Amino acid sequence: MALPALDLLADRGFALTLVGRPWAKDLLSAYPWPVVSFANSRIQALRSIGVDQGLLLTNSFGSAFEFRLAGISSIGYARDGRSWLLGKAVAVNATMHMVEYYYELASALAGTSSDVPRDLRLRTGEPAQLRARHLLATHAVGAPYVVLCPVAIGFHRGKMKAWDGFERLNRELLAAGRQVVAMPGPNETATVRNALPGAIVLPESDVGTFAAVLAGACLVVANDSGAGHLAAAVGARLISVFGVTEPEKTRPWSTRATLIGSGDGWPPYAGVRSAVDTALSS
Numbered sequence: 001m002a003l004p005a006l007d008l009l010a011d012r013g014f015a016l017t018l019v020g021r022p023w024a025k026d027l028l029s030a031y032p033w034p035v036v037s038f039a040n041s042r043i044q045a046l047r048s049i050g051v052d053q054g055l056l057l058t059n060s061f062g063s064a065f066e067f068r069l070a071g072i073s074s075i076g077y078a079r080d081g082r083s084w085l086l087g088k089a090v091a092v093n094a095t096m097h098m099v100e101y102y103y104e105l106a107s108a109l110a111g112t113s114s115d116v117p118r119d120l121r122l123r124t125g126e127p128a129q130l131r132a133r134h135l136l137a138t139h140a141v142g143a144p145y146v147v148l149c150p151v152a153i154g155f156h157r158g159k160m161k162a163w164d165g166f167e168r169l170n171r172e173l174l175a176a177g178r179q180v181v182a183m184p185g186p187n188e189t190a191t192v193r194n195a196l197p198g199a200i201v202l203p204e205s206d207v208g209t210f211a212a213v214l215a216g217a218c219l220v221v222a223n224d225s226g227a228g229h230l231a232a233a234v235g236a237r238l239i240s241v242f243g244v245t246e247p248e249k250t251r252p253w254s255t256r257a258t259l260i261g262s263g264d265g266w267p268p269y270a271g272v273r274s275a276v277d278t279a280l281s282s
Contacts, residue, residue: 001098001099001102001120001229001253002057002099002102003120003121003122003233004099004102004103004106004116004117004120005057005102005103005105005106006018006033006106007117008103008106008107008110008112008114009055009106009109009110010033012110012112014109014110016033017033017034017035017036017049017051018033018034018035018036019035019036019037019038019045019046019049020035020036020037021037022037023206023207024037025037026128026206026207026208026209027122027207027208027211029125029127029128029208030123030124030125030128030208031123036048036049042066043066043069043070046066046067046070046072047070047071051072052071052072052073053072053073053074053075053087054067054072054073054074054075055074055075055076055105055106055109056074056075056076056077056086057076057102057105058076059076059077059079059080060080060082061080061081061082061085063076064076064080064082064085064086065082065085067085068085073087074086074087074088075087075088075089075090075105075108075109076088076089076090076105077089077090077091077092077101077105078090078091078092079092088108088109090104090105090108095248096249097248097249097250097251097253098249098250099116099120099253100116103116118253118254118255119235119253119254119255119256120232120233120235120253120254121233121235122211122230122233122234124208124211124212124215124234125208127208128206128208128209128211128212129212131205131206131208131209131212132209132212132213132215132216133212135202135203135205135209135213136181136202136213136216139200139202140200141179141181141200142179143216143218144179144217144218145178145179145180145181145200145216145217145218146173146178146179146180146181146217146218146219146220146221146280147180147181147182147183147213147214147217147219147220147221147231147236148166148169148170148173148180148181148182148196148199148220148221148222149182149220149221149222149223149225149227149228149231150162150163150166150167150182150191150192150195150196150223151184151185151188151191151192151195151223151225151227152223152224152225160244161223161224161225161243161244161245162223163223163241163243163261163266163272164266165241165266165269165272166195166196166221167195167196167197168269169221169269169272169273169276170195170196170197170198170199171197171198172273173276174198174199178280179200180196180198180199180200181199181200181201181202181213181217182196182199182200182201182202183201183202183204183205183210183213184201184202184204185204185210185226185227186204188204189201189203189204207230210227210230211230211233211234212234214227214230214231214234214236215234215235215236217231217236217237218237218280219236219237219238219239219276219279219280220236220237220238220239221238221239221241221272221276222238222239222240222241223240223241223242224240224241224242224245224247224250224251228240228252229252229253231252232252232253232254232256232257233253233254235254235256236256237256237279238252238254238256238257238258239257239258239260239272239275239276239279240252240257240258240259240260241260241261241266241267241272242259242260242261242262242263242266242267243261243262243263243265243266243267244263244266245263246263247259247261247262247263248263258275258279260272260275
């Protein structure tokens with residue numbers, strides 16, 4: 001969801017070096033931006049980048065403290081009591097969607113103002129596309145295929161974030177002759193196989209390959225999860241099922257996404273199935 005913010009800065013002439021989790025390097029492999037993953041010493045890693053200005057998309061006190069110790073003047077939101085650590089603290093607008101939240105912060109750094117793009121347009125590199133094609137061919141998957149993403153890790157306000165209708169939807173799609181594909185994340189294979197009996201469960205791979213698999217699907221059905229946001233980012237046709245989280249802040253940022261449900265409760269199964277049928281028939 002930070003892609004529009006990063007694109008804005010790149011378009012304004014900023015030379016970007018990204019600092020984040022190891023999977024970010026795979027996710028952004030089609031971009032020219034170096035990606036630094038923290039190893040043993042976070043402060044040492046930050047110092048090794050050789051920059052004097054930083055943009056903190058995170059909200060934590062710890063990230064601001066680390067940048068300060070590394071000698072990097074950073075701009076970020078005034079949250080978690082960290083304003084005194086920042087070179088510039090930006091007032092928080094808690095009503096924004098996360099895409100807008102990041103974009104406004106980048107705009108404050110760039111000294112510009114413009115409308116937020118309505119789609120994310122994540123690029124997938126040729127190597128990731130080749131890996132995805134090989135993986136699908138190895139498992140005899142051809143177009144068109146539907147990707148189901150039944151896993152959503154953790155709880156939100158004490159409630160599970162995963163919709164319980166995936167097993168039924170998978171069964172009915174298979175009975176209708178559809179190819180149903182799933183691609184588990186790390187340590188999710190057993191959970192996905194149990195949730196989607198009879199589906200083609202691809203082996204775990206890197207996030208770039210997963211993005212390419214999603215981009216080739218005729219439809220993706222997902223919870224409010226990383227998989228759903230990745231599908232939206234690559235422009236896949238998406239049914240996003242909400243039940244406990246707030247779509248006002250975390251809905252998929254895509255004009256090709258259909259949102260079913262709300263933060264107040266899961267939608268009836270018939271509503272999701274109707275949205276799926278409409279998407280597959282159009």
